[in-house]
Amino acid sequence: MKRPLTQFAAVIVLGLFVVGGGAIWASQRAGHREALNEARSLTEQSARSLILPNLNQAVLDGDADALDVLDSAIRDHLLGDRVLRVKLWLADGTVVYSDADELIGERYKVAPDRLAAVERAVTVADLGDLDGRESRFDIALGPLLEVYLPIEGPNGERMLFEAYFDANSVNRSASRIRSTVVPITLVSLFLMGALTLAMARRLSKRMDRVRAERESLQARAIDASAYERRRIAADLHDGVIQDLAGTAMLLSSAESATNGNPVLNARLAATSDALRHSLTSLRGLAIEIHPPNLAAMDFTLALEGLLEQTRVRYGVETTLEQHSEISIDDTDHKRLVYRFVLEGLRNVAKHAKASSVKLAVRGDIDDRVLVT
Template structure:
């Protein structure tokens, strides 16, 4: 035997939809605006820091290139000799003394001089002198054009292995020439700390403007938000008043139609049926059997029509709902459904007294579920179970049938074909009740209306 399908709570989606259109309170609006402002400030901070760092790094790279050009032209190139380029140790020592005294310092941490073949002719790190690593295309272009270039150092490169303990660095290279006109590449390594310092300066100026603008916008939005909340509440109240007026008007019209049917057409037809039955009896006693049969058939037809009208009267507006309570009204509804070929049993398992609103909700849900049983389920029997009160105080009302069953996914949508279901789902949600369904093709259908716990404690007490 396949497992029983799970309950699907139709009022959950309705409650979520209602929450989406519920206008926020003023405090809630203020909280949301503050949260949005904080989020915007955080985004502005993150973007500002990123942009400031990019700008600072760009400025630092440009400054490094300009500094390397000045150092190369003013200090290194005048001290550069052909003897140094030929590997003379004394010339190298003289240049080293000059570099250490006038170039190396707080900002410059390394100096290298390369020839066109990528061999290091001089460095303040002696272990690099004489090693060859080759020049890349950019460096060759600078060397050929007597230009200058700077970038963030790639400390993973083998020629930079002795700079790894210095942190992030900027490297700048510039072409310089010896007295005989031989071009070599002067390279200086600058500390990256200036990027962080410049980032802080740029961010400080940017943050005051950005955060101030956000706060000013927040101040401007608060009055507008309060007005919007008031407007939304007025619109919602008007909508609810219109809907309530429509429901009251519909209920009054149903009551008026039911009264006219009960006091007019049904009474007249009942009297006519009685008159025809009396005429049939008189014709039978006078020996006119044919006339008696015709009158008796007409009386039966009228009585059947009266029964149909009484069933319709229950569908339109059950007079017993307000006069005698929910159970007699459901009995009348069950009689009407039985007349359409479905056996209906009502099991009253200690149903407590209901408020008028709860009684109307129960009747409306049972009527719609039984109507679906007749129209769609092709069921032979339906059972309506009322109660009992659960330990948590809630009251279940269950409608089960042995019909074809169906896939309940999406049934609360109007386009599903079950047009009355969205209405009773909304009505249940409005009363704080839950409407659940359990069904599967070939396994029948069970509807369950759960009235909320202690919803009418005074009435049930």
């Protein structure tokens, strides 16, 4: 079980890498999404608390005092490390307010994304391309995240509040979220993998013990069966077979004492033949029950003995063809081949109605034994 356990451990480690990588990727996306949500939320809060309370008709008319009040509120409470630029637009593209004073009062073509935000009344956040003339003062600020928020002017005018966030601060916020989520995820995955591997190892050991016990029981059963076969074969050989052999000898002696009575001689001869046939069958049965000691005898002689038993018992002509390169050193392998040949010869003699049998035993380049 060591190799399957190693493979399982490799799968666990690979799974940890895959899931961990997926967790890092997902946490990065989640962190970025959360950072965008924070930017949207801050923009909406700023609109409610800073822009709308200070947005009046005087601001729309370009009154300097009104613009100063709005500018002071924005610079004191909004502009800083995160929010680097603020613009307030009318729907026709006129810049009502910007912390870049040069843009106030100018009119530009409204970009499609800004128009979409105004028309759908939704907050939009994306990385700004800064390629328009209205963004000429923004390029020096570096990569920016633009958040557009539709608002209503003092007289119900459709307007757009635009806040520019430092994109690096958004990335830092996403990284902060990722650094919080990823370690927890990876530690959880590692603990789960370690627990799974420990359970698999424990189960593997238990399976090894069960397999060892099963093999031990199987070996005991085989030994007990072999012992019983040896005992039965010995009882046949030392009991019934010896008695029949003695009886056959007595019948042979009785034939010479019949004073030439042809009828009695014929009966004795028939009885003697039947007895010898039964004796041969019993010897073959004893061999089937318990094969000879294959470790101590030549395997070719053992096969020839099987063929001879088949010839005598079933009246089938037999031939052995064995190639010189065949070599079986292991006793268990010899016993397996012997049993295979024995069963094959018995099936051929009983069921195939064959008049002759040719047994060929050969080896191949993979040290396999072929029996035909």
